[in-house]
Amino acid sequence: MWGMTREAPTNDVDETRLEVGKPKSWAAGIPGVAVSLARGVEQMGVVRTARTLRLLNQRDGFDCPGCAWPEPRQVDGEKRKLAEFCENGAKAVAEEATKRQVGREFFAAHAVADLAGKTDYWLGQQGRVTEPFVLREGATHYEPISWDDAFGLVADEMTALASPDEAIFYTSGRTSNEAAFLYQLLVRSFGTNNLPDCSNMCHESSGAALTTSTGIGKGSVSLADIHHADLIVVVGQNPGTNHPRMLSALEQSKGNGAKVIAVNPLPEAGLMRFKNPQNVRGVVGEGTPLADEFAQIRLGGDLALFQAVGHLLLAWEEEAPGTIVDRQFVEKSTHGFEDYAKNLRELDWPETERATGLPREQIEHIARMIATSERTIYCWAMGLTQHKHAVPTISEVANLALMRGMIGKPGAGLCPVRGHSNVQGDRTMGVWEKMPEPFMDALDEEFGIKVPREHGWDTVDSIRAMLDGRGKVFFAMGGNFAAATPDSERTEQALRSCSMTVHVSTKLNRSHVVHGRTALILPTLGRTERDVQASGPQFVTVEDSMSQVHASRGRLAPASEHLISEVAIICRLGERLFGAGHAVPWRTFEADYDLIRDRIAAVVKGCQDYNRRVREPDGFVLPHPPRDSREFTGTATGKGTFTVSELEYPQVPAGRLLLQTLRSHDQYNTTIYGLSDRYRGIEDGRRVVFVNPDDLAELGIADGEIVDLVSEWRDGDRRAPQFRAVSYPTARGCAAAYFPEANALVPLDSVAEKSNTPVSKAIVVRLEPHHHD
């Protein structure tokens, strides 16, 4: 049975200070600017703050290490603003460019066991790691180690494995294209495809659904399309916090006459009203009302909603043929429409209302808006991808776009809004446990090697493999595996059972203190920092959420003289592992990143002439057949493919709630910037659970009461203690708590069908009054 309790690590944060105020109905504006500057000055000082923010997202500067939202492009006739960043981008940069440091004295003073008792917030706030450290077998403290010795230790451990498949190589989505390309090359040269990444927990469901429907797992719109749409449907996304620059885009679209539909269990501030800090009206006025229609859906009700919309559109088409369905497009470019239409002919309205929590009239109103739009864009993020039925849900969105011909034309399309700033680029470069055959063939040919074809483990399978002893060495290129993954207790057990854990990191995090028998921290340069190699200053390249590939140049002095780049770390490990005579000339790549880009150009589809094209002012856009020419060459049918799905939605037993885990306004995934969630009215605390007042009343729990969250799964209960119940206007039957505190509640086996993504947005929980023992 799985019935462990996870202790609340509150020793250093006084949660009794927690304050709950009224949630805000608007986002950004002056408080946003003030907060971003204050955080910058606190971490970097005044001069460094000014210099840093001036370079953020400018053509000669660095790509924001925050989200993957694109910057305006010259070719679209659009200008970049002097300040092309948001409050949360400024915070992301402040975190990286901080002057605080974690060096020898720090590790001498703190035993690993002490550090393990600290919160993620405390760990992250200690600052940048300044040199490599090792935790030797049986030791209580990390100690300094030279780079050479560190690579020797790792290479020896890897070589001693019975099979390369006993090693696991994780990637988080901040890694540059150059580093990602070399990393997957190293891993595959070593002999395994065990390349799990953060995408497995993020947009994997989007990739799976879109590949079936459109033949390519990426979004089909540009920023200019957003500006010219007449209807933008924002589903399962909180842009005010997680993609704040998207609000400026939406504001511009609205200025051009667009309507916005927001589908969300929460009335998120950024979706309701927006004050743009970058124009005067935004700062002094009441702000722009953003959503013209707000559908407060139940968690996991989106498949039911989009099926109902599909049903209505088809019915109206039958009444007035040729008015709704883009017949020409459907006939010429798609497959499976008849089956799709047949499946949606009948609809059980009471069940639809139960699943969505929305009244039929509102669904009809939304369907009418979609039916009359000429240029519709669908945007979505984790509210769709992290559900058991995420893949069919996203396919259903694609069905609507296909039916109305809303793909491959200006102002229309599908827009999965990516998270990490280069998560899409990492995939393009081959960081995927199941890269397609042609990519492998190209690698073999370019380097004269033979890389393995057998698929590797994704994130969830990697945890399983470590738990049962098949995975023995865990290497992470960035990220915070221990905190970001589900089922914290089991994941920690998995990592602790490894013979070695290695983390390439900028800052201290939980994964450094939940360690294998031997553990290494290899500190690296961040995106903002100067990277000078033998041939001179280097730049790297990244790909945004809209397939735009462009350069990023770090400009700040590195946090420490001992830091080396991610590229250098991979090259030196590669040479140590394979010797100087290896088919891959590892060390030459370190000296000159142009040489890496030449190889990317030869291997990665769409990247020909890479070195020249990434030097264009805005770089270049990768090909996307449906977007570029309405071709669907990547699907099984060679056409845009309608899919048929059975209705599915979460079933919640009486007396239980459905819990989603989400981000506060003051964190970047597992990096906690601060303890405030301004837009939701939370100050000085994170252990809160948002519950609808009627549900609280029904459950007999008072607003403000301290409760334990107990998740129920077929293998037993999981408990996260001591959360404050906060009465909040979320959809009935639904609750919300912050990630990563609530990750302990997500069962490892609760995953999305077809994408194996942890179901972080639908956890069946009961609330129990907390008893002090």
Ligand SMILES: Nc1nc2c(c(=O)[nH]1)N[C@H]1C(S)=C(S)[C@@H](COP(=O)(O)OP(=O)(O)OC[C@H]3O[C@@H](n4cnc5c(=O)[nH]c(N)nc54)[C@H](O)[C@@H]3O)O[C@H]1N2
């Ligand atoms: N500042 C900041 N920026 C970030 C991040 C960060 O942590 N901080 N993280 C980055 C990353 S990696 C990612 S992936 C993105 C994440 O960006 P988001 O997906 O916006 O992040 P979440 O906080 O998980 O919010 C999920 C949203 O979906 C809604 N939702 C949840 N379940 C459902 C559902 O069943 N149906 C519908 N319709 N809505 C639902 C929630 O109420 C919430 O508004 O942001 C990126 N940008």
Ligand SMILES: Nc1nc2c(c(=O)[nH]1)N[C@H]1C(S)=C(S)[C@@H](COP(=O)(O)OP(=O)(O)OC[C@H]3O[C@@H](n4cnc5c(=O)[nH]c(N)nc54)[C@H](O)[C@@H]3O)O[C@H]1N2
């Ligand atoms: N319950 C729940 N779990 C979730 C989610 C959820 O919504 N709910 N969201 C999921 C999603 S969408 C994602 S993307 C994952 C995120 O999972 P990860 O990407 O693994 O986690 P992060 O918190 O983004 O990683 C932060 C760490 O990255 C390191 N870092 C920062 N910058 C750099 C750099 O430039 N180079 C290197 N080498 N290291 C760097 C720092 O040491 C920092 O501590 O979490 C997932 N987990």
Ligand SMILES: [Mo]
């Ligand atoms: Mo993500």
